[in-house]
Amino acid sequence: MAPMAISNSDAANGSSSSPGSKSSVSGSQSAMSSGSTGLLLIRVVEAQGLKLRPEVANDKSMKKEDKLPYCVIEFDKQEIAVPAKDGELDGKSISWQHRAHFDVSFESEAIITLYQRASPTASSTGTPSKPAGSGGDVFLGAIRVKPTLKDQTLIDEWYTLQSAAGEDENAGKVHVQMVFKSSGPSKKAIGIDDFELLKVIGKGSFGKVMQVRKKDTGRIYAMKIIRKQHIVERSEVQHTLAERNVLSQLFNPFVVNLKWAFQTPEKLYFVLAFVNGGELFHHLQREGRFGEDRARFYTAELLMALECLHKFDVIYRDLKPENILLDYTGHIALCDFGLCKLNIGDKQKTNTFCGTPEYLAPELLIGNGYTKAVDWWTLGVLLYEMLTGLPPFYDENTNEMYKKILTAELVLTEEMGRESKDLLKQLLNRDANQRLGANGADEIKRHPFFAGIDWNKLYHKKYQPPYKPTVLSAADTSNFDEVFTSEQPTDSVVADSHLSKSVQQQFQGFTYQATNEHLGASVSQSVMGQSVLSSTLGGRAAPAIPRGKR
Structure with a gap:
């Protein structure tokens, strides 16, 4: 099962059909009209018909509880991993019987993803125990459910799992219960x-x-x-x-x-x-550089995050690996908005000198004002860094680095593909008016580097990430310094x-x-x-x- 499974057929189904209007860039969340808050109880009861890995079942070095699948429950970016309570190693019946409470402020989808731990023995002997390049445990399938946020209304259903290729009757099914309890208008200020x-x-x-x-x-x-x-x-x-x-x-x-x-x-x-999957910087330092598929995946998700900001006339101005986090399942989450500039229209300029030296755009260094296009320069710098391990004009001497940003030739490596080289040349164009993205994010999406992506599918996290961080629990901080x-x-x-x-x-x-x-x-x-x-x-x-x- 491919970890990402982006194909040309996806592109045919709408490669540029991402939620593009201001009414939709906010995603699958919306505020509760009542203005009340509450708790959502999600209970994963059991699963049937899962396709478990035989090499895991046969691995005598693993305990039975480690061989059974676990699930990750996500609601409004709150995530929790739940180990199976009991079950059969052939996947016919797996029991969790676990209840989790989530703070509810917005209508959002609940996503339940099932994984099986990889066999360390099979990995060491070269037996394929997980999808190539996944970097984590084996993806078994996922379901997406929109809870009914009416007080004390119970959802009690069996859901067919979606594999990387879509809804798949052969992937198994999972029994889930949900109930929302409203707390009414908030009376006590949180502290x-x-x-x-x-x-x-x-x-x-x-x-x-x-x-x-x-x-x-x-x-x-x-x-x-x-x-x-x-x-x-x-x-x-x-x-x-x-x-x-x-x-x-x-x-x-x-x-x-x-x-x-x-x-x-x-x-x-x-x-x-x-x-808690850790900073992208943490993973990039550990691995040196990423393969092109993995770099494409992160760049595409970041492109959608920046597009959202730009549609609300916000320039991010500080894109770098330290400000990008990975979640439980391997999707990115942009954080640290302390350098954002608000109320900047499409062609409007601002002049504040700020950012991180390695990622500063040339127009910012020159000091004649800059537009939203500075974010597309930093996206190009980040893509280059993911593919090579260092930003394109990096120098330990900051003044020398500034000179390189302004005048040095862009060095493209032999390992880069033709499309990635072309995209980098266009994103790292020193003329901000000619830079790819100067006329909006859609022109970046149409570049051949992203040819296989269905943007609507990507937006709704329906692609399985190419890498899953190792996270032991919701409280795990092993991916932090x-x-x-x-x-x-x-x-x-x-x-x-x-x-x-x-x-x-x-x-x-x-x-x-x-x-x-x-x-x-x-x-x-x-x-x-x-x-x-x-x-x-x-x-x-x-x-x-x-x-x-x-």
């Missing part, structure tokens, strides 16, 4: 006491990023904690508010979304989906910062609970305050997890 602090997973110049567990549901999240005093001293208040607005307003399968934001007199708190995860997680007490009333008023409106603030068809000026949207987001925001040395 730090609603979470258990688990581990530190990152640090920046303004604060920490911690892995936390929500006490009532047990779901795992990432919490970004920022000291107000620090951002006031560095004139980064507008930056931070803009990040909050972008995270809360844009909903896309490949963007980490905000669940809650709250504050104390001393600190700001962002609570986001915890995506031990320098951080070994630190004791504490929400440290801050001495009274004596911020004036007028300064505190700058943070008015920061608090957020995801209920009915979703944009849908347009960006609302009444929700995203004009004073924030019109601001010039100058300076350099620190990434959530500091960049490692090359």
